[in-house]
Amino acid sequence: MRKIIHVDMDCFYAAVEMRDNAELRNIPLAIGGSEKRRGVISTCNYIARKFGVRSAMATAHAKKLCPNLTVIRGDMNKYKAVSRQIRAIFERYTDKIEPLSLDEAYLDVSDCSLFRGSATMIAEDIRRAIKTELGLTASAGVAPVKFIAKVASDINKPDGIHVVTPPDVDEFVKRxxxxxxxxxxxxxxxxxxxxxxxxxxxxxxxxxxxxxxxxxxxxxxxxxxCHGVDDRHVETERVRKSVGVERTLPEDIQSEAQCLEVMASLYEEMEQRLRRVCPEMEIARQGVKLKFSDFQQTTVEHRQWRYDEKMFPDLLKEALERQQGRGVRLIGLNVGLKAEDKNGPSQLSFNW
CATH class of the missing domain: 1.10.150.20 (5' to 3' exonuclease, C-terminal subdomain)
Structure with a gap:
C-alpha cells in the first residue's frame, strides 16, 4: 500500500491576483478573455462561483450570470513562478511528485519519515507552509491510491483536507x-x-x-x-502525449478559404511548440479541430510518422464536411507524439 497526497490549489490564478491586489479580494473575480473577443473563463474566485460562474464558461455568459464580475487577463509568467515555489515546498517532503498542471499535483510520501510517516500530518504541514509562506490556500486529499486522493481533495474545498485510510476505501467507493x-x-x-x-x-x-x-x-x-483499485504510480516524469495550438475567432467564419487563412497563421507557432518537445519532428498522428457556432466540435486525425504542414488543408477539408451550414468559431491544430514505455516506481510499504 502507498501513501498518496493530491494537492489542489484553491482558484489558483484568481487567488494569486487577490493576494497581490487588495482591491480584488472581496469582489467577484475571474481570470479569462474578453467577452468582446469571445473569451472564456480560466478560473474564478469563490464569490463569483456563487453566481454560477465556472471555468471554461464563455465570458459573455459569465457576465450575464454575474453583471458585477471583474475579468482580468492572466499573467502566466507570474503563475508559473508561484507554481515553482509550491513545487519547492513539495520537495521538502518527497521527490516523488507528479504535477498535473500549475496548480495541482500528486505526491507519493510513502517513504517520508517526517511526522513519523503520517501522510495526514504531512499533508497538513504542506498546506500550512503554502499558506504561511505564499499567502495562498490549498486543499488536499490523502489516500492509498491516486484517484481516491484526487476525489478526496475536492470534498472539503476550499482550504480543507479529507483523508481516506485503507480500511475506509471500500465504504468510500461504495457511496x-x-x-x-x-x-x-x-x-x-x-x-x-x-x-x-x-x-x-x-x-x-x-x-x-x-x-x-x-x-x-x-x-x-x-x-x-468502484472496487478501489488504481495501480497507477506517481510518475515523476510525465510523458507528453500531444502538442497543439488553437484560436478562438472574434466572429464566426464560413468558407474553406477563410479557415485556411486562419490555419496558416497558426503554422509557425505550431512548429515552434513541436520542435521544443520533439526536435526530430517524428510523431504518431496529425489533426485539425473545429468548433462550430453551436459549440459542437469535431476533430479529424490521421496517422502520420513525421510532421507535415501540407497535411492540414486536407484534414480541414474533411472536418468541414461535418459543418452542416454552421459557422466556425475555433480552429485548432494538433499532433500526437510517439508513446514511450516507462517503468513506474516499485510499490512501497504503507503505514498510516
Missing amino acids: LPLEKIPGVGKVTLGKLHEMGLYVGEDVQQFEKNALLQRFGKFGQSLWNR
Whole structure:
C-alpha cells in the first residue's frame, strides 16, 4: 500500500491576483478573455462561483450570470513562478511528485519519515507552509491510491483536507457518486444512469461482462475504480502525449478559404511548440479541430510518422464536411507524439 497526497490549489490564478491586489479580494473575480473577443473563463474566485460562474464558461455568459464580475487577463509568467515555489515546498517532503498542471499535483510520501510517516500530518504541514509562506490556500486529499486522493481533495474545498485510510476505501467507493470518478463525463454518466448505476456500490453489484461489452476499456477502468483499485504510480516524469495550438475567432467564419487563412497563421507557432518537445519532428498522428457556432466540435486525425504542414488543408477539408451550414468559431491544430514505455516506481510499504 502507498501513501498518496493530491494537492489542489484553491482558484489558483484568481487567488494569486487577490493576494497581490487588495482591491480584488472581496469582489467577484475571474481570470479569462474578453467577452468582446469571445473569451472564456480560466478560473474564478469563490464569490463569483456563487453566481454560477465556472471555468471554461464563455465570458459573455459569465457576465450575464454575474453583471458585477471583474475579468482580468492572466499573467502566466507570474503563475508559473508561484507554481515553482509550491513545487519547492513539495520537495521538502518527497521527490516523488507528479504535477498535473500549475496548480495541482500528486505526491507519493510513502517513504517520508517526517511526522513519523503520517501522510495526514504531512499533508497538513504542506498546506500550512503554502499558506504561511505564499499567502495562498490549498486543499488536499490523502489516500492509498491516486484517484481516491484526487476525489478526496475536492470534498472539503476550499482550504480543507479529507483523508481516506485503507480500511475506509471500500465504504468510500461504495457511496461515491459515479460522476465524481475522473473520466466519467455527462454523456457516459447518462448511459450509466440508464443502466441504473449511480454510485460505486451499484457498479460492484452489476454484471462485469455487461459493463465491458457496453463500455469496453473504460468499463474495466470503471469496474476497478468502484472496487478501489488504481495501480497507477506517481510518475515523476510525465510523458507528453500531444502538442497543439488553437484560436478562438472574434466572429464566426464560413468558407474553406477563410479557415485556411486562419490555419496558416497558426503554422509557425505550431512548429515552434513541436520542435521544443520533439526536435526530430517524428510523431504518431496529425489533426485539425473545429468548433462550430453551436459549440459542437469535431476533430479529424490521421496517422502520420513525421510532421507535415501540407497535411492540414486536407484534414480541414474533411472536418468541414461535418459543418452542416454552421459557422466556425475555433480552429485548432494538433499532433500526437510517439508513446514511450516507462517503468513506474516499485510499490512501497504503507503505514498510516
